[in-house]
Amino acid sequence: MGKKFEILKSELYDEISNVKSIRDMPSNFSKEFLKLVTMVNFMLIEDKDNFYGYFLLQMSREVKYDISSPTAVNFKLSRYVIYFNPYIFLNLTAEQMKSSIKHEIYHILSFHLKRARGLKTKYSTLAINMAMDIVVNQYLEYLPPFSITIDSINSKYRLNLKQYMGMEYYAKEIQKALNLLEEDDENQEDDSKDKHIEKEYDASKTHDLWEESIEVDEETLENFTQKYALLSEKGKVPLYLEGILKGLSSEKGEIPWNLYLKKIMGTLESDKKKTVARRSRRQPNRLDLRGELRGHTARITLAIDVSGSISDEEFKGAIKEVFNIVKTYKHEITLIECDTKIRQVYKVKSINSVRERCTSRGGTKFTPVFKYVNSTDTNILIYFTDGKGEEKLEVLPKGYKTLWVISGRGDKLSLKEPFGIIKKLKPVEIIEDTEERLDVMVDGFSANSHEPIY
Structure with missing residues (x-):
């Protein structure tokens, strides 16, 4: 050239x-x-x-x-x-x-x-x-x-x-x-x-x-x-730009994957429940058939890989962000802890109801989570992991959207066919444990020589 x-x-x-x-x-x-x-x-x-x-x-x-x-x-x-x-x-x-x-x-x-x-x-x-x-x-x-x-x-x-x-x-x-x-x-x-x-x-x-x-x-x-910046990070980033890009991705404490979660929350098909107060729209003359009302409940399952790949700080920050996003919707959140098998499953209504994480037995398999979620009426599965598991799922996801969130210390998802959207979780440091907001430490400098972030 x-x-x-x-x-x-x-x-x-x-x-x-x-x-x-x-x-x-x-x-x-x-x-x-x-x-x-x-x-x-x-x-x-x-x-x-x-x-x-x-x-x-x-x-x-x-x-x-x-x-x-x-x-x-x-x-x-x-x-x-x-x-x-x-x-x-x-x-x-x-x-x-x-x-x-x-x-x-x-x-x-x-x-x-x-x-x-x-x-x-x-x-x-x-x-x-x-x-x-x-x-x-x-x-x-x-x-x-x-x-x-x-x-x-x-x-x-x-x-x-x-x-x-x-x-x-x-x-x-x-x-x-x-x-x-x-x-x-x-x-x-x-x-x-x-x-x-x-x-x-x-x-x-x-x-x-x-x-x-x-x-x-x-x-x-x-x-x-x-x-523009996220779409440009396809190779090595100059050292002096790292502070600026960190400031961009951490603006207002937001974690990049939350943008996708916000989007799909607004597109979920609403629940429908049977009611005698409304006739069937398809067969209005059949009085023996009940009509339907929309329930507007988003059923979200959070799966957390407890094999040691995601730090407590990362997970707590992510959970806070999930609750902040779904608070304007009627929702149910189920939390699954897993490594090679499911360790515990329970409902969470607030950040305070999140239990201490299980002790891991080591290793990771994604299939047990998908087998479990397939038997539920989940709308969205958000799977927090470092991405290191099997290459192929033994079962396919059924009727729900999947969002993979890769730990800040992870690299990529091992699955050849991930069946969902893959996002990166930026490492965060929790400064202050509050219910209302996630504080993120942004020092604003790269290699101690960078223009302060304003």
């Missing part, structure tokens, strides 16, 4: 090097340019840390000539969009192009778009832009020559900024320096250049595009970002 990439890059640069107006742009230029972006995308996917490549794969891509940086992002129409200014982007090496894309994705994961809006009343646009870029560029290699770095800002403004701090800290310190120098960061119009094409980097305008982002509520933006 290297030779093809360099040829296409050179051809594209030659095509527009003398074009001074968008209306004179070659008709197929955008299409060919986006082919180059696709090549860069594959380079990112082939990298050892391929998280950024899979993240970019989900984003919309557009060419935009009036941005004053090689790349820019915003959020519109329920998705993230990344924009490219070919005049600046084509001047970069392949490695610098990858870094420019990583730069924008890091802004997204750090919620800089949202946080920057909160600082607008305190600091200038220039201070905020440089602060955000300092945060991001500390983690990237092969930066373009015009990049804002902590060293360049310390040198230019005679500052002594600390490394790995939050954008709020950098914005405050940079604004102090700007005030002392009385530096004007207002955008100056230059009548000598084309107003529709930006050909040079300008720090004061690098994030102007964010103003065009559609205003969305904080929860929606977080949910979309979390979804």
